[in-house]
Amino acid sequence: MIRNLDYKITQEADSILSFLKEHGYSSNLIVHLKKTPESILKNGIWSYVNEPLHxxxxxxxxxxxNEGSDHIVPNKMSLSILYEDEDILVIDKPANMPIHPSMNHYEQTLANGVLWYYATQRIPYTFRCITRLDRDTTGVTLLAKHMLSASVLSKAMQQKLIQKEYLALCDGVTPEHGTINAPICRAADSVIERCVDFEKGDSAVTHFTREWTNGQISLVRVKPETGRTHQIRVHMKHIGHPLLGDFLYHPEDHSISRQALHCASLTFTHPITGETLTINAKLPEDMQQLLSQS
Known part of the structure; x- marks a missing residue:
């Protein structure tokens, strides 16, 4: 993957190094640039990072x-690309698709598909997923295309500057709106299950608004303020309205073959242009069918 960036300096900087750090360049990226011939040019001349800028x-x-994620096997698959430019790739992830390969799932993950997408273009690509979703959660997924966009977006994630909105189908009639402030921790005797625990849990806050109900199920728009594992699923169960099809937290419901959870919208600042972007993904077919049948 190759990216060229030009900056017209408008005010003095002590060094190229300080300028790059102010613009989100990580230490690893700066080391990479220093090792790459003619990767830093000041007024057309290959320069050291300690040189001042005027x-x-x-x-x-x-x-x-020039090297990508060689340990990930490219798999041919259809990708639903919502947005792409030189810096980022945004995909509408389907259900039953993990983000990364794992010990028991080496292929047919999102990473395998993205590696194939770029391999067909003969572009070396390192897989860097910024916003991760559970295997059976669908929707907007943000990937970085190079080291700089990954650095800037990873920092934005840490600072909670990337906003997600989900749509969930919940059992029963939820309140019209509300905020769930209930700490979450790993459930005893379980590797994957989480639970609300006001003594041992980590802080977790979820805001929700009911979009629709037929008196039996509700379509809810959810905005998590924090990013705990299974947060939405655990919180909606906590208030008595678990997600339909959730095998962990609502195993008695079989109306859908997965938890009815979809990342419908992602709002973030573009890592290079600074533009505010909102990327939307329509409700997937299996959740639409539940609504149409109700």
Missing amino acids: AGDLLHIHIEE
Whole structure:
């Protein structure tokens, strides 16, 4: 993957290094640039990172990655691409698809499909997923295409600057709106299950608004303020309205073959342009069918 960036310097900077750090370049990326010939040009001249910058200088950065995620096997598959430019890739992830390969699932993950997508273009690609979803949760998934966009977006995630909105189908009639403030921790004697625990749990906050109900189930728009594992699933169960089809937290319901949870919207600042983007993904067919049948 290759990305070229040009900066017209408008004010003095102590060094190229300080300028790059202010613009989100990680230490690893800066080391990578220092090792790559002519990756840092000031006014057309290959420069050291300790050189100062003056107003009017032109700084050219050349990011080149010639090796990709060689440990991930490319698999041919159809990808639903919601948005793509030189810096990011946004995909509508389907159900029954893990993000990464694992010990028992080496192929047919999102990573395998994205590696195939770029392999067909003969582009070396390192898989960097910024917003991860559970295997059976569908919807908007954000990936970085190079080291800089990954650095900027990872920091934005840590600072909770990337906002997700989910749509969930819940059992029963939920309140019209509300906030669930209930700490979450791993359930005893379980590797994957979580539970609300006000003594041992980590802080978790979820906001929700009911979009629709037929008196038996509800379509709820959910905005998690924190990002705990299974947070929405655990919180909706906690208030007595578990997600339909959730084998862990509502095993008696078989109206859908997975938890009825969809990441419908992602709002974030573009890592290079600074533009605010909102990417939406329509409700998947299996959740639409439940609504149409109700």
